[in-house]
Amino acid sequence: MLEHLIPVLAGTLGAATPLIFAGLGELVAERTGVINLGVEGMMLIGAIAGFAAAADSGGGALAGLPAGAVAGMLAALVFAVLSLSMAANQAACGLALTIFGVGLSAFIGQHYVSFSLPGLQPLDIPGLVDIPVLGRILFHQDPVTYLGLITFAIVWWVLRKTRLGLVLKAVGEAPDAAHAIGYPVIAIRYGATLFGGAMAGVAGAYLSTVYTPLWVQNMVAGRGWIAIALVVFATWNPTRLLLGAWLFGGVTILQFHAQGLGIALPVQLLAALPYLATVVVLVLISRDKRLLQLNLPASLGKPWMP
Amino acid sequence: MSIPPPPFSGPPAGTPRLELSGITKRYPSVVANDGINLKVGPGEIHAVLGENGAGKSTLMKIIYGAVQADAGQIQWNGREVVVANPAEARRLGIGMVFQHFSLFETLSVVENIALALDEPFDLKALAVRVKEVSTRYGLPLDPDRLVHSLSVGERQRVEIVRCLLQQPQLLILDEPTSVLTPQAVQKLFETLRRLAAEGVSILYISHKLHEIQSLCHSATVMRGGKVTGTATPSRETPASLARMMIGRELPVCEVPAYTGIATPALTVHKLSLVPDDPFGTRLQDIELEVHRGEILGIAGISGNGQAELLAALSGETTGTPEAVKLVGLPVGHLDAGRRRKHGLAFVPEERLGRGAVPSMSLADNATLTAQRQGLVKKGFLRPKAAWEFAKACIDRFDVRCGGPGAAARSLSGGNLQKFIVGREIMQQPIAMVVAQPTWGVDVGAAAFLRQTLIDLSRQGVAILVISEELEELFEICDRIAVLAEGRLGPAVPKAETNAEKIGMQMSGLFAPADKEPAHAPA
Numbered sequence A: 001m002l003e004h005l006i007p008v009l010a011g012t013l014g015a016a017t018p019l020i021f022a023g024l025g026e027l028v029a030e031r032t033g034v035i036n037l038g039v040e041g042m043m044l045i046g047a048i049a050g051f052a053a054a055a056d057s058g059g060g061a062l063a064g065l066p067a068g069a070v071a072g073m074l075a076a077l078v079f080a081v082l083s084l085s086m087a088a089n090q091a092a093c094g095l096a097l098t099i100f101g102v103g104l105s106a107f108i109g110q111h112y113v114s115f116s117l118p119g120l121q122p123l124d125i126p127g128l129v130d131i132p133v134l135g136r137i138l139f140h141q142d143p144v145t146y147l148g149l150i151t152f153a154i155v156w157w158v159l160r161k162t163r164l165g166l167v168l169k170a171v172g173e174a175p176d177a178a179h180a181i182g183y184p185v186i187a188i189r190y191g192a193t194l195f196g197g198a199m200a201g202v203a204g205a206y207l208s209t210v211y212t213p214l215w216v217q218n219m220v221a222g223r224g225w226i227a228i229a230l231v232v233f234a235t236w237n238p239t240r241l242l243l244g245a246w247l248f249g250g251v252t253i254l255q256f257h258a259q260g261l262g263i264a265l266p267v268q269l270l271a272a273l274p275y276l277a278t279v280v281v282l283v284l285i286s287r288d289k290r291l292l293q294l295n296l297p298a299s300l301g302k303p304w305m306p
Numbered sequence B: 001m002s003i004p005p006p007p008f009s010g011p012p013a014g015t016p017r018l019e020l021s022g023i024t025k026r027y028p029s030v031v032a033n034d035g036i037n038l039k040v041g042p043g044e045i046h047a048v049l050g051e052n053g054a055g056k057s058t059l060m061k062i063i064y065g066a067v068q069a070d071a072g073q074i075q076w077n078g079r080e081v082v083v084a085n086p087a088e089a090r091r092l093g094i095g096m097v098f099q100h101f102s103l104f105e106t107l108s109v110v111e112n113i114a115l116a117l118d119e120p121f122d123l124k125a126l127a128v129r130v131k132e133v134s135t136r137y138g139l140p141l142d143p144d145r146l147v148h149s150l151s152v153g154e155r156q157r158v159e160i161v162r163c164l165l166q167q168p169q170l171l172i173l174d175e176p177t178s179v180l181t182p183q184a185v186q187k188l189f190e191t192l193r194r195l196a197a198e199g200v201s202i203l204y205i206s207h208k209l210h211e212i213q214s215l216c217h218s219a220t221v222m223r224g225g226k227v228t229g230t231a232t233p234s235r236e237t238p239a240s241l242a243r244m245m246i247g248r249e250l251p252v253c254e255v256p257a258y259t260g261i262a263t264p265a266l267t268v269h270k271l272s273l274v275p276d277d278p279f280g281t282r283l284q285d286i287e288l289e290v291h292r293g294e295i296l297g298i299a300g301i302s303g304n305g306q307a308e309l310l311a312a313l314s315g316e317t318t319g320t321p322e323a324v325k326l327v328g329l330p331v332g333h334l335d336a337g338r339r340r341k342h343g344l345a346f347v348p349e350e351r352l353g354r355g356a357v358p359s360m361s362l363a364d365n366a367t368l369t370a371q372r373q374g375l376v377k378k379g380f381l382r383p384k385a386a387w388e389f390a391k392a393c394i395d396r397f398d399v400r401c402g403g404p405g406a407a408a409r410s411l412s413g414g415n416l417q418k419f420i421v422g423r424e425i426m427q428q429p430i431a432m433v434v435a436q437p438t439w440g441v442d443v444g445a446a447a448f449l450r451q452t453l454i455d456l457s458r459q460g461v462a463i464l465v466i467s468e469e470l471e472e473l474f475e476i477c478d479r480i481a482v483l484a485e486g487r488l489g490p491a492v493p494k495a496e497t498n499a500e501k502i503g504m505q506m507s508g509l510f511a512p513a514d515k516e517p518a519h520a521p522a
Helices: A002-031 A039-057 A061-085 A090-112 A134-138 A143-161 A163-173 A175-180 A185-211 A223-233 A238-257 A267-287 A289-295 B056-063 B086-092 B109-115 B123-136 B152-164 B182-197 B209-215 B238-246 B306-314 B336-341 B362-369 B383-396 B413-425 B443-458 B470-476 B499-506
Strands: B018-027 B030-040 B045-049 B071-076 B079-081 B094-097 B170-174 B201-206 B218-223 B226-231 B264-273 B283-291 B295-299 B324-326 B344-347 B431-435 B462-466 B479-484
Touching: A002 A039, A002 A134, A002 A143, A002 A163, A002 A185, A002 A223, A002 A238, A039 A061, A039 A090, A039 A185, A039 A223, A061 A090, A061 A185, A143 A163, A143 A185, A143 A238, A163 A175, A163 A185, A163 B109, A175 A185, A185 A223, A223 A238, A223 A267, A238 A267, A267 A289, B018 B056, B030 B045, B030 B056, B030 B226, B045 B056, B045 B182, B045 B209, B045 B238, B056 B170, B056 B201, B086 B094, B094 B152, B109 B123, B109 B152, B123 B152, B152 B182, B170 B182, B182 B201, B182 B209, B182 B499, B201 B209, B209 B238, B218 B238, B226 B238, B238 B443, B264 B306, B264 B431, B264 B462, B283 B295, B283 B306, B283 B462, B295 B443, B295 B470, B295 B499, B306 B344, B306 B431, B306 B462, B336 B344, B344 B413, B362 B383, B362 B413, B383 B413, B413 B431, B413 B443, B443 B462, B443 B470, B462 B470, B470 B499, B479 B499
Parallel strands: B045 B201, B045 B218, B094 B170, B170 B201, B295 B462, B295 B479, B344 B431, B431 B462
Antiparallel strands: B018 B030, B018 B071, B071 B079, B218 B226, B264 B283, B264 B324
């Protein structure tokens, strides 16, 4: 049993990484009251930009991740100009961005179909990797997975312990009040939205250059939507987001190992499992109205002008 | 309320703390400020008096840098300044306490205060200072409590303490007492007098004449965006101040004595309600009875269950049938439309959005609520009948608008309120529930609305008025009850109570009238 479980648990961490990045970015944006439904699109744009940079420069993931971040940020900038500066409907702008991202990535990706990249070797953390069982699960991962956890720690610390975190929350809670005491609401929302874009871009580039270093059209496969769902599931709390990402990552990996573990279910049902899990969890969370209302940024999705 | 202000010993000849000259601000449809001049000395409590829409709030926002003036100068301590934004204003030493509080519900007191301070981020040290300053000025606060759990009075304290921590030289208060009990008002005045004695200048915005007379050293009166006069309030009478403020005599309502025999029309029995909203208030065992021909007033500060009680009465929240009865008929389980059919009329607090659909015409809005007028037949609309109904309402209640086809949002607050109240009256209700009837309405329209309600009641309709304006309740009601923390006190005939007793109950103390409460409300 254990020899089956270790790869499942170890794989969980990697499968969760794109969700952690994209989810944290969306969480920060939503904390300031901006709901960007374009995560899927930004991830795809990040994925193709990262893949192209990695393939063309020969620099691999090291070149791909920054390129993905920049591309994701540019995509978010389009969204921000429309929905923040021009106060257009955020849901409509986000959906448009996703549709745009699907098309653009497929278009650019034509040149790269069936290209493959070297990927990244797992990085063993010296000493820790030798811990029995746990070492192989936690400390034998690709470097970007560690980076995701570091990003989580930074976001957690900023939101929890710093003035910046308080300001982000205040802007999402009551933009009028934040404006009245002198905070530049639009600028702060821009910052958070661009951060969200960069994180989604990194998540996409991770998928295309590290996780499955091979260009396949529409390779993000709904993970952007899952990330948005996870933010709600986490009730805008980064720690719960991390747990949610692991849960989803775990279910994703489990389907690959299901046969090895002796679970005889149709392949289609197994492939649908992660999405079903998301739906079930969201329904359960939504039943607790109090929990949602206490944590929901009050101005979420509402355009604001000074 | 009649304590005279302490003698003003500021230097009249010295440099004023703040001097405005020729401040003008134009909006597309209105000139909000037209060449305003104003002078405030150090340690002076200066009133800015005017009706809703006189331009007071715009002027204060200009001083605080939240709005930029189109023309005019601001001199601060003798030096000309441009206040580009609120942060700049705070740096100069200008603090502002807003009418609608600029607090963040889900953050704690100390976090709210930290957001407004330009200093290193250290919540623990700040909490200590908040405690210290708040006790020094008699405004006790617990720094770690979440704002949504605070009463309205406590929230105002947070705002004031937040300003005080910045050691302001000028403190602006925008209608600060509209949310306070009479006792809390006295406490606030003590704090303000003390600050003035320490040399802080105070700009006090209000339309309440007696408050200005008891607190302020000097006053600037505004009407229609212009300064119509300056005065020393203690030397004026309320009537002379009112003339400056509205340009004519203060209208007074005629109240014929209530003579009817008590016939219950609207009864609430053992109404308890747990709200869905985590920031809501729980209603506990509400008992009330409104008789035909009387106006029953419910006093209390918003947030004490007013919204929940209104929803339960109107039918937006339903419960057990027996909880609400209309002339003996249980209606507690019926929705708002069915209750209307049975003769319950309802004027909500939010005129746009709840009382009327903003983008729809008055005629269409009338169709939505006129269940008893036959504006809908067998599921088909009768636009002509609706048009005539709206037209009749407009004529009868003197609604100034572009006719029945005008969109609800194109009307001013006072005119829309007249239309909504008129529309409800024309349904010939048995009982009527009215929330904040004159909120944000100018003095003339307010007097008209009050008179309309009194006349309606004397025709045999049972009227329940929920209002924060104590003076209004004393003017129009026959009996008054207090709603505090989700509990309703006994309804007392107006002649047997006074502002002080009501104020005590607003703080949640339903002590017998002749007994002093054990300790004063916090």
